[in-house]
Amino acid sequence: MMEKVKTIAVDGPSASGKSTVSKGVAKALGFIYVDSGALYRGVTWNAIRKGVDLRDDAAVAASMHGAAWDFFVQDGAAAFSVDGAVPVQELREKEVREAVAGVAAMPEVRRFVVENLQALAHFGSLVMEGRDIGTVVFPDSPCKFYLDADPEERAMRRYRELVAAGEDEKAHEVMDSLKRRDTIDTTRKTDPLKVADDAQVIDSTSMTLEEVIKKIVDAVTE
């Protein structure tokens, strides 16, 4: 089965462990790691930077199509530049975090991002994490995983992460923000977050990262 595997899809809500787990799986298998959320964040960051009204779908789409996007692989992970700039820390800023779910709900934005994500397969075998990788981006992949964890546990993970990064956040605000994003992601009309019929669901509430990575690597190499 390994020879045929080209894309491993890892979907799930915020702070379910997708990024950390997908990076570990990619490293173990020598695949390229792709953070699809980064591209939605990139579209959001680009629009904010250009002073676009984020409630205006057409204006967001125009700023997206008006920018020059370039994709490449660096240190085993897919990366991109926008008009020559490579945003990384910028994508994690609060302004982007608060706006990204709204921008990602725009059909034109999703079309653009999905097409670019599919094209990354040219670089080689991928481990791609997101919300709709198994359902929309690579529906034919035989390796789909859906990571989940209780909302309280997810909010605590995100909170600890933000505090460690030196951000001044309140635990209840992180919880509210995460729930708000969950709601937008699961109820939007275009490609909502849902479990693919053929995905293996992994509840990581009381699992360590190593256990989750091993479970996926074992399932893929089986």
Ligand code: CDP
């Ligand atoms: O990518 P996603 O938002 O789904 O989650 P993440 O960024 O990989 O994980 C969020 C935080 O939870 C990280 O700091 C992980 O180290 C932590 N985590 C954990 O402690 N135990 C797990 N089983 C999964 C994630």
Ligand code: CDP
């Ligand atoms: O790290 P975290 O899980 O909080 O978020 P992310 O993976 O960076 O994704 C940011 C936002 O992009 C999510 O809240 C979704 O609204 C959107 N997204 C999406 O709609 N589809 C994807 N495949 C990936 C992200």
